[in-house]
Amino acid sequence: MRRLLLATSFLLPAGLALAQAPAAPPAPAPAAPPAQAQAQQPPQGDPVVARVEGQEIRLSDVRDAAQELPDELKGAPPAMLYPLIIDQLVAQKAIVARARAEGLQNDPEVRRRIARATDQELQQALLRREVAPALTETALRARYEREAGGRQGEEEVHARHILVPTEAAAREALEEVRRPGVDFAEVARRRSTGPGAQQGGDLGFFKRTDMIPEFAEAAFALQPGGISERPVQTSFGWHVIKVEGRRRASAASFEDSQEALRQAAFEETVNAAVERIRTAARVERFNLDGTPQSASQAAPQGAGQGAGQGGGQTGGQRAPGLMDGATPPPAAPAPRR
Numbered sequence: 001m002r003r004l005l006l007a008t009s010f011l012l013p014a015g016l017a018l019a020q021a022p023a024a025p026p027a028p029a030p031a032a033p034p035a036q037a038q039a040q041q042p043p044q045g046d047p048v049v050a051r052v053e054g055q056e057i058r059l060s061d062v063r064d065a066a067q068e069l070p071d072e073l074k075g076a077p078p079a080m081l082y083p084l085i086i087d088q089l090v091a092q093k094a095i096v097a098r099a100r101a102e103g104l105q106n107d108p109e110v111r112r113r114i115a116r117a118t119d120q121e122l123q124q125a126l127l128r129r130e131v132a133p134a135l136t137e138t139a140l141r142a143r144y145e146r147e148a149g150g151r152q153g154e155e156e157v158h159a160r161h162i163l164v165p166t167e168a169a170a171r172e173a174l175e176e177v178r179r180p181g182v183d184f185a186e187v188a189r190r191r192s193t194g195p196g197a198q199q200g201g202d203l204g205f206f207k208r209t210d211m212i213p214e215f216a217e218a219a220f221a222l223q224p225g226g227i228s229e230r231p232v233q234t235s236f237g238w239h240v241i242k243v244e245g246r247r248r249a250s251a252a253s254f255e256d257s258q259e260a261l262r263q264a265a266f267e268e269t270v271n272a273a274v275e276r277i278r279t280a281a282r283v284e285r286f287n288l289d290g291t292p293q294s295a296s297q298a299a300p301q302g303a304g305q306g307a308g309q310g311g312g313q314t315g316g317q318r319a320p321g322l323m324d325g326a327t328p329p330p331a332a333p334a335p336r337r
Helices: 002-008 011-020 034-039 059-067 078-101 108-135 137-146 167-177 184-191 213-220 254-280
Strands: 048-052 055-058 155-164 202-207 232-234 237-248
Touching: 048 059, 048 078, 055 059, 055 078, 059 078, 108 137, 108 254, 137 254, 155 167, 155 184, 155 213, 167 184, 167 237, 213 232, 213 237
Parallel strands: none
Antiparallel strands: 048 055, 155 202, 155 237, 232 237
């Protein structure tokens, strides 16, 4: 259903555009009687909204299909969106009914594809159930607190610089700022061509990754009050650098860490679940020609490495893992009000 919905959802914007097109204002209608107004309220329960060859389409099917639409369509009013979705669900049911009538469900290739899809859905259903407790906000906060002791913010330095276009000009500036009693900021205001010259070349506090490597390496090698021993060349020109202070930034908050925590918890929990289930399963291995493997051949490869690590490494490369490229399911949306 998902693929067909996504493949045909391009029809919905056109339908919505027509539905939203401005029209001549209708003549004012008399107020609806209480019974009619009540009928316009959202239906309760899960009523049947269509039936195709005896197969029912319920309101819950429409709601589920709406959640699979692109974000720009999800916000459309249900009264406008749902009839278009029902049309597509009717088409899907009609196609499936015709395929069954023609016996395609008995085609060997179709049966294999259905079996593979069923296996994949069962795998995902089990893993979602296994991982769900580890992805709740309570579990993620507990993980954040457990790791808080080893979590440190990045080191930062507070620096000033004098930026000039040539090495010769940089050496002149460096010689001047090294004289006793000379104010680095005052020299920067006179000599620097950088955008912060009028602020005395003040760059404020920054992390190593905030600056280009040549500048960062020189700045982070200095202690407070230190001035670079020689001019530093970057793509911007030549710099004379002075470090005013160093500090370690505050560790990331729970809110800023939440996505990384979710990914780590997801990978850890899924890997552990797959390894546990695989270890408990009774497995028989055969050679590619169908003959039984010897005891040494049948030994599980990569045991204890987890589902995401793969097994049977060859030539320094690991085999593809079950969770390669996988990401945790999105956080549950806030409940509707």
